[in-house]
Every structure is written in C-alpha cells, then in structure tokens.
Amino acid sequence: MTDAITDRDDFQATSDPGLLESADRGQVELLSYADLYLLWERQHWRVQDLDFTQDRIDWHERISPEERFQRMYGLSSFFAGEQRVAAELGPVMRACPDEQMRIFLCTQIADEARHVAFFDRFYSEVGVLDSENLRDRLEETSAHLNQNFRRLFDEMLARRVDRLAREPEDLVTLVETVTLYHMVIEGMLALTGQHFIISYNESVGTLPAFVEGFGNVARDEHRHVAFGARFLREMAARDRRYRDAIQRTLVECGPAADGVLSPPWAEEGARTRSCSGRR
Ligand SMILES: [Fe+2]
Numbered sequence: 006m007t008d009a010i011t012d013r014d015d016f017q018a019t020s021d022p023g024l025l026e027s028a029d030r031g032q033v034e035l036l037s038y039a040d041l042y043l044l045w046e047r048q049h050w051r052v053q054d055l056d057f058t059q060d061r062i063d064w065h066e067r068i069s070p071e072e073r074f075q076r077m078y079g080l081s082s083f084f085a086g087e088q089r090v091a092a093e094l095g096p097v098m099r100a101c102p103d104e105q106m107r108i109f110l111c112t113q114i115a116d117e118a119r120h121v122a123f124f125d126r127f128y129s130e131v132g133v134l135d136s137e138n139l140r141d142r143l144e145e146t147s148a149h150l151n152q153n154f155r156r157l158f159d160e161m162l163a164r165r166v167d168r169l170a171r172e173p174e175d176l177v178t179l180v181e182t183v184t185l186y187h188m189v190i191e192g193m194l195a196l197t198g199q200h201f202i203i204s205y206n207e208s209v210g211t212l213p214a215f216v217e218g219f220g221n222v223a224r225d226e227h228r229h230v231a232f233g234a235r236f237l238r239e240m241a242a243r244d245r246r247y248r249d250a251i252q253r254t255l256v257e258c259g260p261a262a263d264g265v266l267s268p269p270w271a272e273e274g275a276r277t278r279s280c281s282g283r284r
C-alpha cells in the first residue's frame with residue numbers, strides 16, 4: 006500500500022488548511038504571501054524532464070478503448086481548466102490591493118502556464134489525440150467537457166474577471182473571484198480530481214510520467230489554495246461585505262461546481278464509444 010501523496014514533506018510545506026487536521030478546529034498557521042513566494046522558488050520542476058515512453062505504451066496497449074474514452078473527461082477538464090485559469094489570472098493579480106499578493110499571483114500565472122504545457126506535452130508525446138498543435142488539441146479535447154464546466158469557467162469566472170479588468174479597484178468582485186478561483190475551482194474541484202486520478206493510476210500501475218508530473222501540479226495547486234485561504238481570511242476579517250461576498254459566491258457556484266464532477270457519459274449508461282488517438 007502506498008502512502009498518500011499529501012503526506013509528503015513537500016505537500017505539508019504549503020500549510021494548506023485542506024491538509025491540516027487542526028483546520029477543522031479553526032486553528033491554522035497560514036503561510037504569509039512572502040513565505041509562499043519563497044516556497045515557490047524551492048518547488049520548481051520541469052515539464053521537459055518527464056519521459057512519457059511508458060505512458061505511451063500504457064495508453065495504447067494496456068488501457069482499453071472504452072477506458073481511454075472514459076479517462077478523456079477528467080483529462081480534458083484539467084487541460085482546458087488549466088488553460089482557462091492561466092488566461093484569467095492577470096486581471097486578478099492586478100486588482101490585488103497589496104504588492105506581496107501581486108508578487109505571489111505572478112508566480113501562480115507562471116505555474117498555470119506550466120500546467121498547460123504539462124498537459125500539452127503529455128497529449129503530444131503519448132498521442133492522445135489526432136491534433137498537431139496546442140490550439141487544436143485544446144479544441145479537440147473540449148468535445149469531452151460538460152455544460153457545467155462551461156458555466157463555471159466561461160460564464161461565472163470569466164464574467165468576474167472581465168469586471169476586474171475594467172474596474173480593478175472593485176474589491177468585492179475580487180473577493181468573489183478568489184472564492185470561485187482558489188477555493189471552488191482549485192480547492193474543491195482540482196485537488197479532488199487530482200488526488201483521485203493520481204491514486205487510480207498508482208493502483209492500476211499506469212502512466213508513470215503523468216503521475217509524476219500531475220503530482221507536481223497538485224503540489225503547486227496546494228500552494229495556490231494556501232494563498233486563497235490567507236487572502237479570504239484577511240478580507241473576511243476586514244469587512245462584513247467581503248464575508249457576504251464569499252458566502253454568496255459559494256451558494257451561486259456550488260451547483261455548477263458539483264455538476265463539473267459528473268462526466269457526460271455517467272448519465273448515458275453503458276458506453277460503447279472509444280478514443281482512438283494517434284500512434
Ligand atoms: Fe493549475
């Protein structure tokens with residue numbers, strides 16, 4: 006039996022409240038923005054170092070066409086999700102009222118770009134799809150997304166970020182955006198999906214380089230969630246309007262977030278479609 010990935014020292018280093026048992030009692034020592042920046046410097050990794058040779062064999066020879074199709078929902082949600090959050094973070098960074106916050110979010114923009122590059126390289130080296138470049142791969146993989154993904158990312162998140170781009174001094178919208186981005190999308194959806202996908206691959210012994218890279222992605226996400234937790238705690242303590250904004254956003258986005266976890270094929274019963282890809 007393998008140890009949980011979150012028991013590793015590098016995961017514990019983020020002081021992510023999601024990993025701290027004491028958080029359930031309301032007792033958490035959250036890292037400062039400066040601490041999180043220093044942690045980012047210590048936790049770099051390189052997409053180009055991953056060797057996907059065995060992953061390619063696993064994908065085409067050890068994973069059945071039906072299972073490949075079923076796995077495409079999770080992979081596509083992450084690939085497209087990373088692209089969305091990378092593209093949306095600039096206005097959020099600019100709207101933050103403190104220089105240390107902005108410096109940390111600049112590191113997060115670099116992280117999200119690396120996550121897109123990780124998925125792009127995995128798709129390309131393994132031959133997951135027929136498309137030949139990043140733009141076409143994103144478009145081809147988007148056929149596997151569901152409507153709730155589009156509502157959450159392309160409507161609820163994009164609408165708030167568009168407003169921040171126009172009015173960066175709007176702190177209520179900033180609090181709503183961080184609640185949706187760092188707590189709902191990263192804290193609830195991404196971390197849950199990452200740990201499920203990593204442990205599933207470890208239990209069946211598939212996609213070793215993907216597991217290694219996705220573990221690094223998950224470690225980055227814990228750092229991002231730790232930023233969101235600190236930011237929202239500070240803002241909630243500052244003004245009742247910000248506390249209300251957090252609650253309002255959780256209530257509004259909860260149903261769509263819950264729906265993102267359901268693959269379209271889960272409701273269609275037995276599935277006979279398959280994913281061919283390129284050898
Ligand atoms: Fe990410």
Ligand SMILES: [Fe+2]
Nearest residue numbers: 191225226229
């Ligand atoms: Fe992230």
